[in-house]
Amino acid sequence: MPYRALVTGASAGLGTELARQLAALRVNLVLVARDRARLERLAHVLRSRYLVDVEVLAADLTDPVALDTVATRLADREAPVDILINNAGFGVYAGFEASDIADERRMHELLSWVPLRLAHAAVPGMLERGSGWIMNVASVAAFTPTGTYGAAKSAAVSLSRSLNIRYRRRGVRVTALCPGLLATEFHERMGEDHLPSLPRIAWADTTRVAREGLRALYRGRAVVVSDWRYRLGRIGIAVIPNRLLERLGTADASLDEPR
Template identity: 45%
Template sequence: MSSHTAVITGSTAGLGAAFARQLAGQGYDLVLVARDGGRLRTQAEALEAQYSVHVDVLVADLVTDDGVAAVQERLSDPRHPVSLLVNNAGHGLSSDFLDSTLDDERNLLRLHVQTPMELCHTAARAMTRRRAGRIINVASVAGFTPTSTYSAAKSWVINFSKALHSQVHDDGVVVTALCPGLVRTEFHERSGLDVSGAKRWMWLDADDVVREGLAANAAGASTSVPSRSYQALTAGLRFMPDSLVQWAVSKRAGDAEQDGASAAPPRETSDDAR
């Protein structure tokens, strides 16, 4: 059994699966968290066989109190300390705010805001007591734009991660907000999003995103925006008025529709759906 253990939420596909593979390749034991027990067990068996690490599975619905409490219990277990927490579980919404239901909106905020906050609170307390630990919160470049409740949630993740990082850094804990753009995962299909209008340069590879995120976290960075194209884009967004950003997003969606696609703007773009 390794001396390092990583807990990964939403581990069975996309970025979560890439985190699991790369951390197992680095010799981490894993605790994989998702709703689909069968898929989790298949993933765990494959990782144990390929990388000779120990993998536990935790079947949990992270929009429920019981699901979150199960992960918190594992994070706070002093007999089996967690070295790295990856808050990756998430989903997008295919409809605008006024067209979605309140239950859908509540679940989105629960999964992207409340759940990571609660898991970070538990993990950071345990890590600061040991004066060692790492947390990666999967956010999105959408968090730099005022375009949806999804982008608002990811903006919260970015700012929360930066604030927590500053509070715990002197105690040996690093917190990083990973902010990718469009990633080739199951996220868009499972969220009911059509992004066929997205340009080729916008698409990132999940393994590349995770590699950059892990490197940034290991280097002590509070934020990581993978790829130079998205780094330039997010830098420019800081100087653009909100009205211009919203116009650009609407225009891209409109152009996609004229091309025969009902494409959503690049706002539901960070983590894969579970």
């Protein structure tokens, strides 16, 4: 039987591209996001182009009831989900001293608690079947002191490493995909004034990032930084003294990975 993947944040950006590439591999899909209309349009395209089965599950994952609905779908033994992609996310642009604490809480719940909750729902069935894959989309911000967004993403990296170590020998592979800047709607949703003024080379290609992420997931790599320019940056981060890294991190905390 063909595999089935559940992708959160599937209505735009990296989530849409991950769904498209999975469909091209003939993987059936469960698409999750808040905007049902956009999900339905994407589902129609994927069904007609790749001849795969696509379910639409509209849900605001920061709402406990909606989150439980998605978790219940993941735990369904009758129509099992083999691949979980935790991609949904947003950022808080305001500085910590000025941000709305409700926005901070929603962001941390979506980036940290939601991947844990959904993985917790998916893992038991995967272990029973002896196979499964979970991708938590994190960020290169997880490796630098770049504010509360980076703090939440570091939790996703730590969770991925822990689960991969614990369950890989039992057939369940867990990967943290850590992109850099992507040309998606992430910054646009925060307003045009929040778009970083950076040269073209600083922006990673969404298609390549999705492809590298899925390849790393298949191979069972616990953490993958994508693409090449950010892998080079990750090497640099490892050798920069902590005091200098802290100064760089506070210089501009707005360069978080966009999806």
